[in-house]
Amino acid sequence: MSTSSPRPTSRDVAKAAGVSQATVSLVLGDKWRGRVSPRTADAVRAAADRLGYRPNLAARSLRTGSTRTALLVVPALTSDFFAQVHLGAAEVAAEHDFGVVLYPSPEGIGPARDPFSSARAALDGVIASSMAAEALTGLQRGGLQGGGLPLVMLDSEPGSTPAAGTVNLAIADGIRQVADHLLGLGHRRVAHLAAAVPSWTFDERAASLTRALTDAGAPPPTRRAARLDVADGLRAALELLEAAPRPTAVVCDDDLLAAGAYKAARRLGLRVPEDVSVTGFDDLPLAVALEPELTTVRLPAREVGAAGMRALLAVLDGQDPGTAVLPVSLVRRGSCAPPPSG
Amino acid sequence: MSTSSPRPTSRDVAKAAGVSQATVSLVLGDKWRGRVSPRTADAVRAAADRLGYRPNLAARSLRTGSTRTALLVVPALTSDFFAQVHLGAAEVAAEHDFGVVLYPSPEGIGPARDPFSSARAALDGVIASSMAAEALTGLQRGGLQGGGLPLVMLDSEPGSTPAAGTVNLAIADGIRQVADHLLGLGHRRVAHLAAAVPSWTFDERAASLTRALTDAGAPPPTRRAARLDVADGLRAALELLEAAPRPTAVVCDDDLLAAGAYKAARRLGLRVPEDVSVTGFDDLPLAVALEPELTTVRLPAREVGAAGMRALLAVLDGQDPGTAVLPVSLVRRGSCAPPPSG
DNA sequence: GGCAGCACGTTATACGTAACACCTGGAGGG
DNA sequence: CCCTCCAGGTGTTACGTATAACGTGCTGCC
Numbered sequence: 001m002s003t004s005s006p007r008p009t010s011r012d013v014a015k016a017a018g019v020s021q022a023t024v025s026l027v028l029g030d031k032w033r034g035r036v037s038p039r040t041a042d043a044v045r046a047a048a049d050r051l052g053y054r055p056n057l058a059a060r061s062l063r064t065g066s067t068r069t070a071l072l073v074v075p076a077l078t079s080d081f082f083a084q085v086h087l088g089a090a091e092v093a094a095e096h097d098f099g100v101v102l103y104p105s106p107e108g109i110g111p112a113r114d115p116f117s118s119a120r121a122a123l124d125g126v127i128a129s130s131m132a133a134e135a136l137t138g139l140q141r142g143g144l145q146g147g148g149l150p151l152v153m154l155d156s157e158p159g160s161t162p163a164a165g166t167v168n169l170a171i172a173d174g175i176r177q178v179a180d181h182l183l184g185l186g187h188r189r190v191a192h193l194a195a196a197v198p199s200w201t202f203d204e205r206a207a208s209l210t211r212a213l214t215d216a217g218a219p220p221p222t223r224r225a226a227r228l229d230v231a232d233g234l235r236a237a238l239e240l241l242e243a244a245p246r247p248t249a250v251v252c253d254d255d256l257l258a259a260g261a262y263k264a265a266r267r268l269g270l271r272v273p274e275d276v277s278v279t280g281f282d283d284l285p286l287a288v289a290l291e292p293e294l295t296t297v298r299l300p301a302r303e304v305g306a307a308g309m310r311a312l313l314a315v316l317d318g319q320d321p322g323t324a325v326l327p328v329s330l331v332r333r334g335s336c337a338p339p340p341s342g
Numbered sequence: 343m344s345t346s347s348p349r350p351t352s353r354d355v356a357k358a359a360g361v362s363q364a365t366v367s368l369v370l371g372d373k374w375r376g377r378v379s380p381r382t383a384d385a386v387r388a389a390a391d392r393l394g395y396r397p398n399l400a401a402r403s404l405r406t407g408s409t410r411t412a413l414l415v416v417p418a419l420t421s422d423f424f425a426q427v428h429l430g431a432a433e434v435a436a437e438h439d440f441g442v443v444l445y446p447s448p449e450g451i452g453p454a455r456d457p458f459s460s461a462r463a464a465l466d467g468v469i470a471s472s473m474a475a476e477a478l479t480g481l482q483r484g485g486l487q488g489g490g491l492p493l494v495m496l497d498s499e500p501g502s503t504p505a506a507g508t509v510n511l512a513i514a515d516g517i518r519q520v521a522d523h524l525l526g527l528g529h530r531r532v533a534h535l536a537a538a539v540p541s542w543t544f545d546e547r548a549a550s551l552t553r554a555l556t557d558a559g560a561p562p563p564t565r566r567a568a569r570l571d572v573a574d575g576l577r578a579a580l581e582l583l584e585a586a587p588r589p590t591a592v593v594c595d596d597d598l599l600a601a602g603a604y605k606a607a608r609r610l611g612l613r614v615p616e617d618v619s620v621t622g623f624d625d626l627p628l629a630v631a632l633e634p635e636l637t638t639v640r641l642p643a644r645e646v647g648a649a650g651m652r653a654l655l656a657v658l659d660g661q662d663p664g665t666a667v668l669p670v671s672l673v674r675r676g677s678c679a680p681p682p683s684g
Numbered sequence: 685g686g687c688a689g690c691a692c693g694t695t696a697t698a699c700g701t702a703a704c705a706c707c708t709g710g711a712g713g714g
Numbered sequence: 715c716c717c718t719c720c721a722g723g724t725g726t727t728a729c730g731t732a733t734a735a736c737g738t739g740c741t742g743c744c
Contacts, residue, residue, distance in 0.1 A: 009700055025702055037722065057464050059700035060410070061400035062729050079741050083418070083425075084596070088447070101443055104429070153629055230631045268452050286628055289572045289601035337673055341639035351730055362694050367732055379692065400729035404699050 008052070010332070018046035028055070054270040066124055070100040070312055072305075073128035075197075080235050080284045081131070081301050085154070087295070088305025089127060096313055098124075112183035125149055125316060127308040130156035131199045150315040152308050157200040159324055165311035166322035167304055168237060171201055172208040174297040174328035175251075178279050179212035181330060182249045185338045188218045189246035189288050191240040193233060193257045197227035205253050226257055233260020234267075241268055241276065248276060250340035255280035258294055258335075283331055292334030300312065300326050350393040360387035366390070370397065376413060381528055397530035407639060409468055411441040411656055414647075415470035417539075418446050422626050423643050424471070427496070430647025436595075436607065438655055440466075467491055467658060469650040472498035473541045492657040494650050495532045498540040500665055507653035507663035513543055513668045514550040516639040520621050521554035523637070523672060524591045532558045533582040533589035536568035547595050547623070564589060568599055575602020576609075583610055583618065590618060590681035597622035597629050600636055600677075615679035625673055634676030642668050 007252035010028070019040060027044040028034045036044075047053075058328060076080040090100045103122075126149050134199040148280045153163040155171075192209055198225045210220045222243060226236035233252070237260050240250060242269055252258040258280035262272055270276050272292060280287055280296035287294040303326050352370070356363040364636045369386040378386075389395075403409045414431055416424040432442045443465070468491050468593060479576035493503040495515075524532060533552055537544045552562045564585060568578035575594070579602050582592060594600040604614055612618050614634060622629055622638035629636040645668055653663035 011700080011704095021701080022703080022724060023722090023728090026723090028703075031703090032694080035722065041724080047472075047697045056700050058400045058403070059729090062398070062404050062731090063703085063728075067400070079425075083421075090446075104425075104432075109669035110678065163695090256627070256631070263631075263633065285572065285598070289598070289605075289628060289632070291605065291633070314489060352732095353730075364733075365692090367730095367743080369692090371732075375734090377692070382692080398730050401699090402732075404701090404729090405731045405733085407699075541702065640710095 008053045010055065012051070013044065013051055014049045015051050016051060017044045019044060028053075032096075032219075036042070047220065053200070059121060060224055066271050067099075067122045069101055069123055070096060070104055070309065071123045071126045072100050072308075073103045073126060075129055075131040082301065083280050084301030085129075085305035085308070088302035088307075089309040090305070091302075092306045092313075094311040098313070100309070113156055123149060125136075125151070125312045125313055126303075127152045127154065131197060131200060136275070145172045148261055150312060152312045152315065154304055155199075155201045155262050160200065164315040164321040167307045167311055168323060168325045170200070170325050170327050171204045172211075174206055174281070174330070175208035176212045177328075177330040178251055178297060179209060179216070181332070181336060182251070182277060182279070183213075183218065184199060185277070185336060187249040187339050189245060189247045189249075189339075190218065190221045191250045192221040192223040192238060193237055193244075193252040194223055194225045195253040195262055196227050196232075197259065202253055209251055221251065226260065228256055230263065231258045232257055233257035234263045235260075235263035237261040238267065241265065241270065249336070250276060250278050252278065252280050255282050255284040255294060255296055257287060259290060259294070262290055273335050275340055277336040287331075287333070290335075295333045295335045296331055298329050298331050300328070345665070348477065348659035352395070352397065355386065355390045355393055355395045355653070358393060359386045361386060365437045369585070370395075386489065387552060397538070401465060407587045409441075409445055410439060410672045411465055412463045412651065413443050413445055413465045413468045414499060415445045415468060417471055417473040423624050423641065426643030427471075427647035429649070430649075431651040433644075434648045434655075440651070440655070443463070443653070465491060467493070467654045469494045469647075469654055471496045472543060473539060476624060487559075490652060494653045494657065496646060496650050497541075497543045499546075502542065506657040508665040509649045510655055511543070511641055511646065512663060512667050512669050513546045514553075515621070515631040516641075516672070517547055517550035518554045519670075519672040521558070521591055523674070523678060524593070524619060524621070525555075525558050525560065527678060529591040529681050531587060531589045531591070531681075532560065532563045533585075534563040534565040535579055535582060535592055535603055536565055536567045537595040537599065538569050538574075544595055548550045551593055552682040563593065568602065570596055570598055572598055572602045572605070575599035576603075576605045579603040579606035580609065583607065583612065589617075591678070592620050594622050597624050597626040597638055599633060599638060600638070601628060604632055616678050617682055619678040621678060629673075632677075637675045638673055640671050640673050642670065 010024045011021045014024045017024065023036055024044055028037055028048060029043045032041050036230050070093060072086055074085065086100065086102060093100045126289040128151065130153060152165040152167065154167050155169055156163065156166055158166060164228045167197065190213060194206055206223065214220055222240060223237050224236035233256060237250060241264055242248060250261045252261055260280045264323065265272050265276050272278050278294065280294045283296045283298035287296050307324050307326060311324065314321040352366045353363045356366045359366065365378055365382065368378055369383045370390060374383050389635045400631060409646050410485055412435060414428055417428065428442065428444060470493065471497060485611055493505045494507040495511065496520055497511055498507050499510060510564035532555060534548065534550065536548055548565065560675055564582060567583050568574040575598060579592060592603045594603055600620050603620045607618050614620050620636065622636045625638045625640035629638050648664050649668060653666065654661040
């Protein structure tokens with residue numbers, strides 16, 4: 001063993017296999033069919049293996065102009081939802097020999113910094129959640145590849161962004177399933193614990209709920225907005241539940257807010273679901289930790305990530321992925337019951 | 343405006359500023375003092391600005407052999423704890439013009455795949471949680487930069503790995519605080535709901551708890567292991583709480599497991615904390631969503647990430663960061679009370 | 685007045701890869 | 715017997731950057 005070898009290059013492999021560097025590139029790039037004999041190809045692969053050769057990605061990127069890497073812009077990493085989105089995207093990416101780098105937009109790393117200082121690698125494209133919109137403007141300003149990086153939006157208002165592709169969730173349908181469930185149980189006074197986050201997905205939840213209720217002849221929901229944490233959810237839920245007449249059900253924009261609603265109910269001496277029904281959104285792990293377990297809307301987070309990555313790959317391939325809409329489903333657990341009589 | 347310009351290079355900037363490419367490199371690389379006049383430097387910067395120049399990172403990496411990028415290996419993204427670790431690491435990295443790329447080790451992206459297919463960029467170093475140990479072996483095998491990438495371990499048994507640096511949590515102290523709290527309240531029959539994850543941090547929790555109890559003259563804890571989710575925590579907690587004599591307190595290795603313990607207690611008709619005290623570990627957002635709010639051990643997740651990054655930077659700078667140990671603190675909430683008399 | 689030396693740059697090169705254009709020896713056709 | 719053609723490669727270049735090595739004119743000093 002010599003002193004820690006300085007990492008073999010394709011030329012080293014070529015020398016070891018008795019061929020030229022060009023041949024090594026052809027063989028390992030899987031472009032050799034009809035241009036290199038199988039015997040030689042095997043020899044090259046054997047030599048590469050023996051030397052433990054790994055291509056220098058910087059050199060490759062420099063040469064090809066592509067990095068086979070996508071940036072995934074999410075509002076924060078502190079969410080199981082986006083963890084799953086990332087997983088889905090990474091899986092599809094891996095199948096296509098692509099990589100995914102995360103950029104968690106807001107807190108901590110200030111918006112003042114260049115988003116790309118985080119993802120130092122050059123990028124081929126961007127997948128962005130609409131919840132991280134403010135980071136996106138920085139992205140476009142930062143420009144990177146001369147300004148126009150292919151962009152796929154997740155859960156964004158159709159046509160509102162200059163994205164090359166969009167992957168949406170059937171939010172309206174999910175809310176309608178919630179509303180139908182509650183209406184079917186007999187509820188009519190429904191409150192809406194909304195997320196105070198400027199994003200299409202939450203605007204859509206609010207609009208859909210109002211529509212679903214009024215379509216059924218029920219009054220529109222009372223509404224309070226809260227930041228996406230338990231404490232602020234508690235505060236806002238208290239306001240909703242202390243109104244007269246008291247709502248018999250609280251529809252929450254997020255499971256975290258629903259946890260706040262649980263606490264509010266308990267503080268007011270109300271039982272869930274006997275005195276007040278509660279629904280969530282997202283089906284986080286938290287949903288089954290609560291007592292009673294939370295009836296919520298499950299979002300196919302992994303599929304969102306996977307579809308986003310597929311859309312981006314399509315764009316890079318010159319196609320138009322258009323807008324995909326993924327179905328969501330109501331998960332009925334123990335947090336809803338008929339309203340108390342009277 | 344010409345048709346979407348093909349992205350300016352340093353040579354374009356040079357032409358625009360009327361200097362050579364080398365000068366551009368010097369100025370923008372901030373190495374011009376004493377070698378380029380301030381006037382020229384300003385002109386270069388102005389030209390770069392005007393053209394919207396961004397250096398090609400692939401070319402830079404190829405030239406310098408460094409990417410200013412670290413890989414952060416975590417067991418899964420589905421954890422608020424590691425989300426915070428990432429945040430802390432990214433902050434420190436940004437201060438030093440470094441980037442951080444995440445590699446979530448297990449599920450989904452199979453261990454068979456090369457860890458670096460995810461982080462396509464070449465790397466300067468690795469920060470790894472001990473919980474992702476199996477991915478690490480793949481890392482070492484994959485080798486990348488000829489095998490020996492600087493490595494910093496998080497929460498790993500001192501001296502067990504060939505890491506150049508280590509950042510640990512004062513786990514033993516945290517457990518002792520929990521134990522002292524419970525002992526002070528009068529508990530003596532304590533159960534341990536352990537995490538079924540092969541990692542030093544959990545081994546340490548178990549050993550420390552046993553030590554703390556026996557040191558105080560109490561019997562060692564009964565113990566069950568569970569996977570890190572609510573459902574399996576529930577299962578194991580039921581086993582613990584159905585034993586006779588029933589333990590009066592359950593110490594959990596993780597807040598998620600504590601949520602399982604809550605459910606087990608409720609299922610057995612036991613109240614928390616009147617009939618059984620419960621403690622968690624990690625202080626996840628979940629901890630305050632539970633009723634009663636969970637007494638748990640807060641880990642300085644962000645500081646762990648920050649310290650890990652600092653240690654890695656020190657290693658890259660040729661120094662020896664040694665082992666840092668970060669303090670943890672008990673957060674007293676409503677889930678502990680004196681044991682029921684009798 | 686000549687020469688050292690500095691201030692201010694420039695020229696040239698290498699990093700490792702991919703891919704285009706070219707070469708060569710032998711088989712097969714006329 | 716010569717020409718063509720193809721399989722099976724090779725030589726060369728460029729990607730954009732950082733940096734070592736090398737000019738040049740001017741100032742000041744003896």
